[in-house]
Amino acid sequence: MEEQTKPRHFIQRFIDEDNVSGKFENRVHTRFPPEPNGYLHIGHAKSICLNFGIADEFGGKCNLRFDDTNPIAEEEAYVKAIQADVKWLGYDWEDRLCFASDYFQQLYDYALSLVSSGKAYVCDLSPEEIRKTRGSLKDPGNESPFRNRSVEENVDLFNRMKNGEFPDGSRTLRAKIDMAHPNMNMRDPVIYRILHAHHHRTGNDWCIYPMYDWAHGLEDSIEGVTHSLCSLEFEDHRPIYDWYLDALEVYHPQQIEFARLNLSYTIMSKRLLKQLVDDNHVSGWDDPRMPTLSGLRRRGYTPKAIRNFMDDIGVAKRDNVMEMAKLESALKSDLNKRCERRMAVLNPLKVVITNYPEGNDELLDAINNPEDETAGKRQVPFGRELYIEQDDFMEDPPKKFFRLGPGREVRLRYAYFITCNEVVKDDNGNITELKCTYDPETKGGNAPDGRKVKGTIHWVSAEHAIDGVVRLYDRLFRVPNPASRDNFIDALNPDSLTVLNDCKMEPELGKVAIGGTVQFERLGYFCKDPDSGENTIFNRTVPLRDSWAKIEKQMLSGQKN
Ligand code: ATP
Ligand code: MG
Numbered sequence: 001m002e003e004q005t006k007p008r009h010f011i012q013r014f015i016d017e018d019n020v021s022g023k024f025e026n027r028v029h030t031r032f033p034p035e036p037n038g039y040l041h042i043g044h045a046k047s048i049c050l051n052f053g054i055a056d057e058f059g060g061k062c063n064l065r066f067d068d069t070n071p072i073a074e075e076e077a078y079v080k081a082i083q084a085d086v087k088w089l090g091y092d093w094e095d096r097l098c099f100a101s102d103y104f105q106q107l108y109d110y111a112l113s114l115v116s117s118g119k120a121y122v123c124d125l126s127p128e129e130i131r132k133t134r135g136s137l138k139d140p141g142n143e144s145p146f147r148n149r150s151v152e153e154n155v156d157l158f159n160r161m162k163n164g165e166f167p168d169g170s171r172t173l174r175a176k177i178d179m180a181h182p183n184m185n186m187r188d189p190v191i192y193r194i195l196h197a198h199h200h201r202t203g204n205d206w207c208i209y210p211m212y213d214w215a216h217g218l219e220d221s222i223e224g225v226t227h228s229l230c231s232l233e234f235e236d237h238r239p240i241y242d243w244y245l246d247a248l249e250v251y252h253p254q255q256i257e258f259a260r261l262n263l264s265y266t267i268m269s270k271r272l273l274k275q276l277v278d279d280n281h282v283s284g285w286d287d288p289r290m291p292t293l294s295g296l297r298r299r300g301y302t303p304k305a306i307r308n309f310m311d312d313i314g315v316a317k318r319d320n321v322m323e324m325a326k327l328e329s330a331l332k333s334d335l336n337k338r339c340e341r342r343m344a345v346l347n348p349l350k351v352v353i354t355n356y357p358e359g360n361d362e363l364l365d366a367i368n369n370p371e372d373e374t375a376g377k378r379q380v381p382f383g384r385e386l387y388i389e390q391d392d393f394m395e396d397p398p399k400k401f402f403r404l405g406p407g408r409e410v411r412l413r414y415a416y417f418i419t420c421n422e423v424v425k426d427d428n429g430n431i432t433e434l435k436c437t438y439d440p441e442t443k444g445g446n447a448p449d450g451r452k453v454k455g456t457i458h459w460v461s462a463e464h465a466i467d468g469v470v471r472l473y474d475r476l477f478r479v480p481n482p483a484s485r486d487n488f489i490d491a492l493n494p495d496s497l498t499v500l501n502d503c504k505m506e507p508e509l510g511k512v513a514i515g516g517t518v519q520f521e522r523l524g525y526f527c528k529d530p531d532s533g534e535n536t537i538f539n540r541t542v543p544l545r546d547s548w549a550k551i552e553k554q555m556l557s558g559q560k561n
Helices: 010-021 042-057 076-088 100-116 127-132 151-162 212-222 232-248 270-278 293-299 303-313 324-338 507-511 547-556
Strands: 029-032 061-066 097-099 120-123 172-175 190-194 208-210 227-231 254-258 348-353 361-367 377-383 385-389 409-412 417-425 431-438 466-473 497-505 517-520 524-528 537-543
Touching: 010 042, 010 227, 010 254, 029 042, 029 227, 042 061, 042 227, 042 293, 042 303, 061 076, 061 100, 076 293, 097 100, 100 120, 100 151, 100 172, 100 190, 100 208, 100 212, 100 232, 120 151, 127 172, 151 190, 172 232, 208 212, 212 227, 212 232, 227 232, 232 254, 293 537, 303 324, 324 517, 324 524, 324 537, 348 497, 377 385, 377 507, 466 507, 497 507
Parallel strands: 029 061, 061 097, 227 254, 348 431, 466 537
Antiparallel strands: 120 172, 172 190, 190 208, 348 385, 361 377, 409 417, 417 431, 466 497, 517 524, 524 537
């Protein structure tokens, strides 16, 4: 329902128009073109959902294309990780796994044809000299002294560049366009540079590598892409995208720009994320605090939640910043439907039920998921000794505190009413144990005499509980826009990870599969970590309460960076 009433965004309308005019013979073919120089982040998910989503919607196709034209930063391991992430999000490129490096010969041949038609030349200026002669937004650039070489000389020099006769940086191939062009990208841009570097797929076959602007449009053209969706910073590159395709008289896809996804309190640049990994500020690309897809997965995010979020926020033409609370809210509504409920105590306080027969225990029915009847029930062991949360007891409680206190009665979830009669302390005055009595008549959580209690708390049986470790995560950065800082490392939140080593968990939690997510009642959603071996380790995916909304409200109400 909702999807049908949602207004169509500008890219959908663009394609609608092309389908009316028959511009691409009603074909829709998109691509997601990551450079394999790092792991994908949540920003990439926007592009993935958009490109694959548009293809699905119009009955078209979407390629996964690795834009591997820069051998220095690229690695095979990233290629694998990126494929795993796209699959995890639920998208399928079928047999259309493409690599820019597969087109190196063709890209070279195209360049040669540009040289032959007098539209490109070999330039002997150094990168520094090229930069200096580009001019500025106000002033035109200066033409290179090598601009008017003959076609024969250019063909010869370009061949020799390719054959490895010249050192790195000594020459480039440049398009011959216009050094006074108001768009700086059109001032004789570099097409090829010399780089004697090993490429993860083509080895040492090439020592010249194509520049992004040259390669990208031609890759789109070679693959028969119709709509080449890219982020806004490429708007200024569209003239050069078009110029190359027109100059070569080849099939011409349409580039369309959209606003990239920005999220508050995080960074979205593979370069910066890599720095966090390399300098050990996080445990790896998949650290659950990272905004990478592998980090989010390990944290307990679901593909559905991410896709729903992308659907909710839509596609914009202007840059904006999304609130993390919005992503969390999409996550919680998905987890609420799919996660079974369990009980775990993060900061245990021992409770002894003095009137419960010694040596006895029993199994009590507990509902697995109130949102999903098919999830059924399970049985939770109950006994004379229990653990409750330290927070759920106060010796001198204020009026609004409805949990346990001396002389007070509360409900133990799925179990009985208990009353606290005595507080046991150690020599330092720390509370070590509560002595309570239970009312056997209140089994299941209701009193036959109709008396009410205001609080319900969770618990586990001391005898049956398993030990567990819980990792609590807070935002990775202390400020809304860390990337805007001179040094984003300074903005890291020193308290982004808290490890609780002495948690007590109901036995069922030992059986949860790695990567499985459950709701710990009253505490939040938690995901079993791959580090779990002997130990049971859960990462907190998200608390039940809206932690981000609170943070972001504080920020809006005038708190500074
Ligand atoms: P990064 O700065 O993180 O390296 P990138 O744009 O250089 O990002 P690419 O591998 O080139 O990374 O990106 C692949 C595709 O993902 C591109 O089409 C790019 O526009 C898109 N993309 C990257 N970041 C975002 C974002 N935050 N929102 C939307 N699309 C994005
Ligand atoms: Mg890039």
